[in-house]
Each structure stands twice: as C-alpha cells, then as structure tokens.
Amino acid sequence: xxxxxxxxxxxxxxxxxxxxxxxxxxxxxxxxxxxxxxxxxxxxxxxxxxxxxxxxxxxxxxxxxxxxxxxxxxxxxxxxxxxxxxxxxxxxxxxxxxxxxxxxxxxxxxxxxxxxxxxxxxxxxxxxxxxxxxxxxxxxxxxxxxxxxxxxxxxxxxxxxxxxxxxxxxxxxxxxxxxxxxxxxxxxxxxxxxxxxxxxxxxxxxxxxxxxxxxxxxxxxxxxxxxxxxxxxxxxxxxxxxxxxxxxxxxxxxxxxxxxxxxxxxxxxxxxxxxxxxxxxxxxxxxxxxxxxxxxxxxxxxxxxxxxxxxxxxxxxxxxxxxxxxxxxxxxxxxxxxxxxxxxxxxxxxxxxxxxxxxxxxxxxxxxxxxxxxxx
Amino acid sequence: xxxxxxxxxxxxxxxxxxxxxxxxxxxxxxxxxxxxxxxxxxxxxxxxxxxxxxxxxxxxxxxxxxxxxxxxxxxxxxxxxxxxxxxxxxxxxxxxxxxxxxxxxxxxxxxxxxxxxxxxxxxxxxxxxxxxxxxxxxxxxxxxxxxxxxxxxxxxxxxxxxxxxxxxxxxxxxxxxxxxxxxxxxxxxxxxxxxxxxxxxxxxxxxxxxxxxxxxxxxxxxxxxxxxxxxxxxxxxxxxxxxxxxxxxxxxxxxxxxxxxxxxxxxxxxxxxxxxxxxxxxxxxxxxxxxxxxxxxxxxxxxxxxxxxxxxxxxxxxxxxxxxxxxxxxxxxxxxxxxxxxxxxxxxxxxxxxxxxxxxxxxxxxxxxxxxxxxx
Numbered sequence: 001x002x003x004x005x006x007x008x009x010x011x012x013x014x015x016x017x018x019x020x021x022x023x024x025x026x027x028x029x030x031x032x033x034x035x036x037x038x039x040x041x042x043x044x045x046x047x048x049x050x051x052x053x054x055x056x057x058x059x060x061x062x063x064x065x066x067x068x069x070x071x072x073x074x075x076x077x078x079x080x081x082x083x084x085x086x087x088x089x090x091x092x093x094x095x096x097x098x099x100x101x102x103x104x105x106x107x108x109x110x111x112x113x114x115x116x117x118x119x120x121x122x123x124x125x126x127x128x129x130x131x132x133x134x135x136x137x138x139x140x141x142x143x144x145x146x147x148x149x150x151x152x153x154x155x156x157x158x159x160x161x162x163x164x165x166x167x168x169x170x171x172x173x174x175x176x177x178x179x180x181x182x183x184x185x186x187x188x189x190x191x192x193x194x195x196x197x198x199x200x201x202x203x204x205x206x207x208x209x210x211x212x213x214x215x216x217x218x219x220x221x222x223x224x225x226x227x228x229x230x231x232x233x234x235x236x237x238x239x240x241x242x243x244x245x246x247x248x249x250x251x252x253x254x255x256x257x258x259x260x261x262x263x264x265x266x267x268x269x270x271x272x273x274x275x276x277x278x279x280x281x282x283x284x285x286x287x288x289x290x291x292x293x294x295x296x297x298x299x300x301x302x303x304x305x306x307x308x309x310x311x312x313x314x315x316x317x318x319x320x321x322x323x324x325x326x327x328x329x330x331x332x333x334x335x336x337x338x339x340x341x342x343x344x345x346x347x348x349x350x351x352x353x354x355x356x357x358x359x360x361x362x363x364x365x366x367x368x369x370x371x372x373x374x375x376x
Numbered sequence: 377x378x379x380x381x382x383x384x385x386x387x388x389x390x391x392x393x394x395x396x397x398x399x400x401x402x403x404x405x406x407x408x409x410x411x412x413x414x415x416x417x418x419x420x421x422x423x424x425x426x427x428x429x430x431x432x433x434x435x436x437x438x439x440x441x442x443x444x445x446x447x448x449x450x451x452x453x454x455x456x457x458x459x460x461x462x463x464x465x466x467x468x469x470x471x472x473x474x475x476x477x478x479x480x481x482x483x484x485x486x487x488x489x490x491x492x493x494x495x496x497x498x499x500x501x502x503x504x505x506x507x508x509x510x511x512x513x514x515x516x517x518x519x520x521x522x523x524x525x526x527x528x529x530x531x532x533x534x535x536x537x538x539x540x541x542x543x544x545x546x547x548x549x550x551x552x553x554x555x556x557x558x559x560x561x562x563x564x565x566x567x568x569x570x571x572x573x574x575x576x577x578x579x580x581x582x583x584x585x586x587x588x589x590x591x592x593x594x595x596x597x598x599x600x601x602x603x604x605x606x607x608x609x610x611x612x613x614x615x616x617x618x619x620x621x622x623x624x625x626x627x628x629x630x631x632x633x634x635x636x637x638x639x640x641x642x643x644x645x646x647x648x649x650x651x652x653x654x655x656x657x658x659x660x661x662x663x664x665x666x667x668x669x670x671x672x673x674x675x676x677x678x679x680x681x682x683x684x685x686x687x688x689x690x691x692x693x694x695x696x697x698x699x700x701x702x703x704x705x706x707x708x709x710x711x712x713x714x715x716x717x718x719x720x721x722x723x724x725x726x727x728x729x730x731x732x733x734x735x736x737x738x739x740x741x742x743x744x745x746x747x748x749x750x751x752x
Contacts, residue, residue, distance in 0.1 A: 010640065011418055012410045019633060023411045031637060032408030034388045035399045035581045037713045042387055069583070070446045070608060073632040077608045105607045199633055205411045207445070207583060207635035229605050231481045232446060232453045254718075256449040257395060257575055259583035261407060262638065264386065337413045342630075 013331070014358075016367055017339035018149050018312055019177070020199035020206050021355035023269075027204055030268035031261055038258040046267050047258065051242065053270035057179060057202075057278065058194065058212045060186035066242040067208035067266055068233065069259050072176045072197030075209025077105055078233040079172055079193045083141055083217060085226050086110030091132045091142045091169070093117075093124040097150035097343045098174055102143045109229060114139065120344055121151045121305045121314075126159045133167045140220070141170045147178035150342040152314030152351065153305040154182065161190025170217055176200055179210065180273050181285040181311035181355055192217045198262075201285070201311055203356030204269035207262040232256065273356075281356075285310040288359040292352065295368040299375070304349050311359075313352040314345070318375055323347050326374055334370045389707075390734070392743055393715035394525050394688055395553070396575035396582050397731035399645075403580055406644035407637050414634040422643050423634065427618065429646035433555060433578075433654065434570065434588045436562035442618040443584035443642055444609065445635050448552045448573030451585025453481055454609040455548055455569045459517055459593060461602050462486030467508045467518040467545070469493075469500040473526035473719045474550055478519045485605065490515065496720055497527045497681045497690075502535045509543045516596070517546045522560065523553035526718040528690030528727065529681040530558065537566025546593055552576055555586065556649050557661040557687035557731055568593045574638075577661070577687055579732030580645035583638040608632065649732075657732075661686040664735040668728065671744040675751070680725050687735075689728040690721070694751055699723050702750055710746045 015022045036043040055065045068078045080102070084090065088111040092103045095118040103113050114136045116128045124144060133139060142164045146155050157173065164171040170192040175184050181201030186194055192214045199206035213221070213235065221235055228234040240253035273281060289310035293303070296315055304314040317323050323340065327350070330336045339351035354364065391398045412419040431441045444454045456478070460466065464487040468479045471494040479489050490512045492504045500520060509515060518540045522531050533549065540547040546568040551560050557577030562570055568590045575582035589597075589611065597611055604610040616629035649657060665686035669679070672691055680690040693699050699716065703726070706712045715727035730740065 010409045010412050010422070013412055013416065015411065015413060017413055020411050020413060020636060028408040028410070028637075032404040033386045034404070035391065035396050035575075036386050036389055037391060037393055037396060038582070040389065040707075040713060046386070070450065071633050071635060074446065074608050077606065101607070108603055108605050108607055197633065199411075205635070205637040206414070206633040207638055227484055229484050230453065231477070231484055232450050257447050257573065257582040259447060259581070259638070260396060261404075261581040261641075262583055262635070265637075331416075337416060 011335060014336045014363060016353055016358055016363060017337045018351045018353050019197065019355065021201070021203050021353055022358040023203055023205055024272060024357045026272060027265050027269045031205065031265040033261070033264050035260050038260055039252065039254060043260060044252065047263055050263055050267040050270065053267065053274060054210050054212070057270060057273055058184060058186045058210070059188065060212050062186065062212045062214050063243060064218060064235070064239055065212040066238070067198070067210050067263065069256065070209055071206050072195065072209050074233065075195030075197070075211045076102060076174065077230065078209070078211055078235065079195055080105045080109050081228050081230045081233050082221050082235045083170060083172065083193060084109040084111045085224060088140045089114065089136055089138045091116060091129070091136060091139045093129065093144040095122060095124055095151065095153060096120055096145065096148035098145050098148055098176070102174065106143070121153060123153055123155050123307055126163060129160060130163050133163060133169065137167060139167070139169050141172050143172040143174070145174040146184065147175060147182065147309050147311065149177045149312060150345060151305055152303070152309050152312045154307050154309045157189050165190060170220060177309065177312050180281065181359070182309065183282055186212055186214070198266055198269065201356045202266070202269045202273060203358070204265050205262070207259060208266050285354065285359050288354045288361070288364050289313065291361070292354060292364045292368070295364070299372065304345065311353065311355050313354065314349050315352065316349055321375060329374050330370060336367060336370055387711060390712045390739060392729055392734060392739060393713045394727045394729050395573065395731065397577070397579050397729055398734040399579055399581055400648060400733045402648065403641050403645045407581065407641040409637070409640050411636050414636055415628065415630060419636060420628065423639055426639055426643040426646065429643065429650060430586050430588070433646060433649055434560060434562045434586070435564065436588050438562065438588045438590050439619060440594060440611070440615055441588040442614070443574070443586050443639065445632065446585055447582050448571065448585050450609065451571030451573065451587045452478060452550065453606065454585070454587055454611070455571055456481045456485050457604050457606045457609050458597050458611045459546060459548065459569060460485040460487045461600060464516045465490065465512055465514045467492060467505070467512060467515045469505065469518070469520040471498060471500055471527065471529060472496055472521065472524035474521050474524055474552070478550065482519070497529060499529055499531050499683055502539060505536060506539050509539060509545065513543060515543070515545050517548050519548040519550070521550040523551065523558065523685050523687065525553045525688060526721060527681055528679070528685050528688045530683045530685045533565050541566060546596060553685065553688050556657065557735070558685065559658055562588055562590070574642050574645065577732045578642070578645045578649060579734070580641050581638070583635060584642050661730065661735050664730045664737070664740050665689065667737070668730060668740045668744070671740070675748065680721065687729065687731045689730065690725050691728065692725055697751060705750050706746060712743060712746055
C-alpha cells in the first residue's frame, strides 16, 4: 500500500475515518452491474425495493422515503428547501459543524433562524428546545443532529417530537452518521423529516442521500404558497417519479435521470443491513465501540463527548503528538485512514469511525495495535 | 433477456434511448474499484486528473471545470443558482423540454425570464437572440440548449457569444447530449458557463454533471451581493475543494463528501474518450447517425428536426403503429431500449440515441433489423 498520488487502480485503504466507510465486495459488485435505463421496468423494481428497504432501516411507514440523487448534504438541502418558505422562522440546534451548516442552508431558503446552542461535545437539552419554542411560537421547524459527525456526540431525541408538535412545528433530524449503526425510529420518535448518507453505517459509496418525509411534512409541502427554490430537489415533482402519479404504482413521471448504478449499490448495501438484522447490527456497533474505547482509554486517550456515538469516536490527540504526521504514518504504513478534527476541533481531535462493514473485531484490534506503534 | 420486473442482477440492455447510454466494461470495472476517502491524496489525484480530462473534452482552459455531485440537471441548477441573483433578468431560448426547464430553474432563482422561442424541432436564430438582447438590455445571462434531447435539434452557436458579450451578458449552454459526441468548443465559442451529463456521449453511468465556468462567469460570481441560494451547489465553496484554497494545488477545504466511485467511472470514461480522440469520436457519431438515418428513411420513417443531432435521432412514429407496444417488443424480444417522445412529442415520436459506446455499426444494423421485424 502507498499513499503517493497515483491514478492507477485505487489502493485498498481501511477506511476508519468519519466516512466513507469500508464498502463490502458485494456492494462494489452491484455498483458495477450493467446500467439500465431509469424508466426500465427492471430498474423501477430495484428502485422500489430500495425504497422499501430504506423504510425498514428508517423504521417508518412513510410512503415518501427515497434516496435523493446527491450526497448527504443534498438530503439536508432537500428537506430544507421543501419545508421552508421565505419569511418562515426556524429553530436550529447547534453543537457542532453540521448543526451550523443546517443554519446556513435554512437561511439560504429565506428563513429567520433562532439558534439553540450547546458547547461542542455536549448534547442539546429538551428544556433548551422547549424554551426556544416558547420564545419563538411561530417557528415552523426545529432541526437537530442525531449524530454530530464533527464531535461524535450522540443526541437523545426523547420527548423532542412531543414538544415540537405541541406547537405545530415539524421535527427535522440529521441522521447521517447514525442510520444503520444506532437506533433510529422515525415513526416511534415522531420525526417529520430525516436525512442520511449512504457512505456511513450503510457501507455504500457516497453519492445518495436517503430521506423520509412523514404526513405532517407532506401537508406542509402541499400547503406551500411558493415554489420550492430548487428544481432538482423539488419533492412535489420527485414524488411523481418515486411514487408514481397517483401516489403509488403506475403513472411514473420522469423528473431527472436517476443515478442508476448508485441505486444498485444502495439496494445491495441495504440488503446486507437487513440480512444482518438491524438489532444485531446496532449491537455490533456498540460492542466494537466499547472495545475500541477500552483500548484507547488504556493508552491514555480520552473522548471529546460525554455521550459518544458508537459509530464515530472523537478523541483528543495525545499531548505532544503531531496530528498530521501521525495520520500520515497510519495511511502510509498501515493503509488506514482516520479523520482529522473538524471546525474548532481541527488539530485537537481525531475522528475514528467504526461504521457498518468497518465495525469489526479485526479492525478495532488492528487500529489499536497501529496506534500503539505510531504513538510510542 | 426479459423485461419482467426483477431485482436480480440487471439484464444487459442495449441502451439506444436518450440516455443512459451503454457503459463500457472498463468503466463499470472502474466504478466498482475500492472506495477511497474523499480527502485521500490518491483520490485527489484521480479527481484532479478527471477535471483535467474534462477540460480537454470541453476544449477549455477554464480552471473551474469539475463534475457537480448530482445528475445533469444538478449541473443546470448549479450554473443558474451561481450566476443569477434575485431581481436579475435573463433571456432563455426555448425550443423543447430542456429550454423550458431552464426557464423554471432560473425563475426559482428569483430572476425575470424573457423567452426566445422557436417551434419544437427548429433551431433558435441568432437574429432572435439579438432582438431579445436589444429589447432587454439588462439581461445578465442568455441560455441556450446545444443539443435539445426532447426534439433532437442540433443548435448552432456561431456568433451567439459575440452578441451576448457585446451587451455584457453571459452565454450559458446546455451540452448534456452533445459533449463527447458533437463538436463542443467552450473557449473558441466564447461560452461562459456550460453543463453536461455523464450518461450520454461520455458513456458513464448517470450521477455526475460536468460543468465549466469561464473568467467572466467567475467575475460575476465574485461580484454577487447575495449568497447563492443552494449551499450544496455554491461554487464559492466548491472551488475551495476542487481547486484548493489558493486557486490551485494545496489547501483543499472539505465541502461535501464527493461521490468517490462515480468519479472513478468518469475518470475512466474520459480516458476512453481521449484515447479514441475527440475528432475521431465526433466523426464516428456522424457516420453512425448517417447510416441509421439512411436506414430509417428507407423504411419511410422521417425525422422531427430539420437539423438533427448525430447523437440523438428524434423520428416520427410510423402511421398506425402503437408506440408503447413497439417499444415493449423491442425491449422484451431484443433487449433494446429506445426512448418515447417527451412533452408535446409524447406518442408522436421516438428518440433513438447513438451515443458514445453505443454508436457502433453493430448497434445501428441490429436496431434497423429489429425495427424492420417489429414494424412489418
């Protein structure tokens, strides 16, 4: 293995950063299957089954559950542009980079954003959100990050939907780094709109953004007075392709050329998730996190967040160690990628992902051995 | 081969519709190569080389030439959202579905659109555009479709840039169905912003939208008074990833997780284009078009446009023949996909693509034989 730039066949990195995560051979093989037309009955069957599998993984009955034709951030933008109209008010919870991004995205939709903040590495409390709702009773949406990829914080969502719905607002959740690795229960938790990415705990290459919209979100979209500012992400048109003209079955209306091969890959990746079983998969992520954590803490390495994700481990760089040099050695000598710190954590933290196909005993023990060698 | 819906391994269709086009095995193999991190030096080298190859295919020196992380329409929207500010005026040429879409996209950016129209199947004349520019001197952009996928019209762009630039406006071109199959000369023709798709004459699966912005377009973006309404497509941030902080080389700034495997596929597809040579490839498209056209006309089938694309053949369905039934037989008995009519052409026309890897003697003669059988 080598990290020297080359455009020859890509090296087989072990991807233990904040994503993309390691992609199983089965998924890569599906990705390279013959391209079908986006209106071919066989492709539509694959796409329908992909959406059905996404419903299982999101634990939802929402008909409008599909992969947006872009990477994770396109999912965030799809939800924002469809649920927000100019002049709306929104409450955005920020305790890391991705909450801050949501604020930027929503402001670009013409909304006034009221921020609920917690320090980086800490969770947002339900009381904070209730206070914000009381202060801003016109807020149309409340957004929160379930798995903050910049800090590794695991946000509890318990009680949030009730508070948000009591005021007629919608609960929007960023589940990019939790879907398929942590418990995510769209229906039970009352989530109105949620987005994720394919390249984290689903172990599919980056390129699609699974989203799901519930009935309240649909009603909000149907009541819009203005066109969605993005044509590409306009759900009023996308649903005619993904669900058909009549809300299901026939009468599909072409919108854009779907990313056919990426859909194959997601279809296969979701198949693997469901074969393992969501409960088993979530338990595996917890076990591997605990094993890594015990090993890191035994080396004197401490965690940034109090309530850490199992899927992403954000840890302080040991005193006196050179961030870039250590990651470079990991990449060059071991072919292992881990992530640098993001935002205010740059140079202070590392982000170690144990996601999907990557969350294995073999990888945990190898990484611990490699870190011991490099940090000694 | 079968067209019955199945989620087993996809059938090997012969894709002779309006896209996606047939994807070479080399490209499918590249697509399924191991996933690298989006900040891995090896991935950045592949991405840089992909952008360099795109510059060759676009025939431009524009530094800001890269694949947008979405399908072709994301490329259209990227250009519109970055070049247009609310309150701007724009001139949009419409002679088919894709010109009409551009109007919709630009209006969603808050601009007032002045339409220059030609009947479906006919070209837009330079005189019409000059008249529109004289009537609307404040127009900031003029958009035109080089290859109108809904009608098969091949639009000449000769003289357009001079007229547009004389008034300080920018020329925006939709080259989705021409890039890699027809002559497209961004620099020689004075095009300020151009977009395409990967799934047409480049014979790569759908999922990326090559774009290129020239100096005038960059100056316009730098002079914006408002933020780009799309975070996902905001070139002021994207350029820091694709070109690096300093306009080239080092200092890359993470924006979103790039669709890594799709970039491999585009890299390989562009490699194939350049190995063949652009001139040879364009000549091949012309030869195959002529062969198909001669065969179709000998069967009494006539073309919709006066000035047909070589890459897409839009022809009238023979009198008395059932549109859907004929296409179904082609798909089920021959495994061949051709396209139905779009918009006002629905039920009246077929769209036969001879694009990229699909534009071969074997395919032309097979399709003619199959059509003879099915239409007899």
